[in-house]
Amino acid sequence: MADVVRTRDLRRPVVYVLQTLAVAACYYGAGRLGLLRHLTVQDAVVTPIWPPTGVAVACFLFLGVGCWPGIALGALLVIMSISPPGPDAAGIVLGNTLAPLCAYLMLRRVGFRTDLSRLRDGLALVFLGALTAMLISATAGVGFLVLVDKLAMHGVGLVWLAWWVGDAMGVLIVTPILLMLYTIRRPIGLSRWKEALVVGLVACGLIPLATRSSVSLLFLVYPLLVWAALRFRLAGSMLCALLASVMATIAATDHIGPFRRLSSVEVMMKLQAFNGTMALTALLLSAVITEQRNTRLSVEQACQELAEVLEHLTAGDSPPSRAPTDEGTRPGRRGSV
Template structure:
C-alpha cells in the first residue's frame, strides 16, 4: 500500500515537473520572440531611437494572451523589460514603460474576450473587434503611458508629446493589425493537398502583385494608395484569411518604410501628418482584408451547412418513399372485395 502511494506521489511530481518545464519553455519562447521582433521594429524608429511606426511585439503579446491565457503576462513583461532596459532613459521610466507595454495587450485581450472574440477570425464581429478594440482602442494605453513617461522624465520636450504619441500608437496598433491576423491564420492553416499548379501560381502572383502595386503606390508623387485595395479584395475572395493576412503584411511593411523615409504621399508632411496618413492607410487595408475574409468565410460555412441539411433531407425522403409506397391505399378493382 505504501509502495503504491509512493508511486502515485512520484508520478504526480513528474507530471508537475513536466508542466512547469513546458510553461518555462513557453515563457522563454515568448521573451525571445518579443525581443527579436522588437529589434526588427526598431529599424524603423523615428523618435529617440525607441519609438517606431511598426511594433510587432504587440501582435505577438496579444496572440499569446488569447491562446495561452492571461497567465502569460509575465512573459510579455519580461520581453518588454529586456527591450526597454537597453533603450533607457533610466530604470524608473523603463519600469513604467514596461508596465504600459504589458497592460495594453492585457486590456486588449480582456476587451476581446468580453465581446466573445474567436481566434479563427471567421465572423464579421471578430474582425471588427480586433481592429477597433484590440488595435485602435487597446493600444491607446501603451502609447499614452510611454509618451507621458518620456515627457515626465524630460527625455522629450512637452511640445513633442502628440507627434511622439501618434508614432507610438501607430506602431503598437500596426503590430496588432498586421502580426496578430498573420499568426492566427498560420495557427489554423494546414498544408493543402491536391491543389493544382494554377492555384499555386495564382497565390504567387497575388503576393508579387501586392508587393509591386504597394511599391508603386507608396513611392509615386501621385496619391495612389487606393490601388492596393483590389489586391486585398482578390486575396480575401480567393484565399480568405490565409491569403489576406500575408498581403496586409506586405502592403503595410512597404507603407511603413515609405512613411519612415518620407517618400511618395508622405513627402513634405510633418511627423504627425505622416502618422495620420500611415494609420489611415494601414487601418483601411487591415479592415478591408479582415472584413472581406470574415464575410466570405461565413458565406462558405453557410453554404456547407445548407448542403449538409439538403443531403440529410434527401436521405430521409429516400427512406420514407418505400414505406409510403407500401402503405399507400389503392381502390379495389370492379368485382373485388375491399380489404
C-alpha cells in the same frame, strides 16, 4: 505511481519557465524588427507599426493569462536594447503588458474565435483588441515619459497618437497572421497554388510601384486586397496587407515616393492613415467573406441531410413487395394427393 506524479510536478515549472523564455524571445525579436524603421516626432522616436503588441495578444490567445511574465520580460529587454532603463521603464513595461492582457480579456468576454470566421470576430479584434486596449499602453508610456521629463508637454498629443496607432497597427496586422498560421490545417490544391502564385507576383510588382512612385498611387493596393480576400480570404488579404504596410513604412522612413517633401508629422499621419484603412479593409472583408462561405456550406449540408431524410421517408412509405410462395409457383400441387 508516486514517482510518476513527482516527475510531472517537477516538469511543470520547467515547462512554464521555457514557455516564458520563448514568449520573451518572440516579443524581443518582434521589437527589434519594429525598431528597424522608425519616425521622429517631437524629438521622440516612434514606430509606425509595433509588432510586439500583435505578438503579445496572440500569445495571450494561445497560452492564456499565465504568459504575462514573458511579455513583461520581453518588453524590458526591448527597452534595455535601446537605452539604459530608467524610472520610466517600469511604466512602459506595465503598459505594454496590461494593454494586450486587457485585449485578451475583452476578446474572451465577447466569445472571440481565433479562426476569425465571423464578422463579429473581426470587429472585436479591431475595436476591442486594437483601438480600445492599446489606449492603455500609449497613455502609460507617454505619461511616464512626461513624469520623468523626457517629453515636453507641447508634444504629448502627437507622440501619444503615434504610440497608440503604432500599437494598434501591430494588433491589426500581426495578430491575424499569427492566428492564421496557428489554424492552418491542410495545404491548398495545385490549381489554387497557381492562382496564389499569380496573386503573389502581382503583389510584388504592384505594391512597390504604389509605395515608391512619386505619383500618389497608394489606392492601387485596395483592388489587390479585394482580389486576395475573395480568393484566399484571411490568408491572402492579410499577407498582402503586411507586404504593403512594410513597403509603405520603408518608403515613409526614407521620405521617397508619395512621402517625399513631407514633414515628419505629415509623413506619420499619411502613413498611419494608409496602414489603418488598409488593415481594416483586409481584415473585415476577409471576415465577411469567410462568414458568408461558412453560412453557404452550412445551408448546403443541411439541404443534403434533408434530402437524405426525405429519401428514407419516401422509401418507407412504399408498400413492401410480397415474396412468391411455393403454392403460387407450383400450379397443380394443391390438386395432387
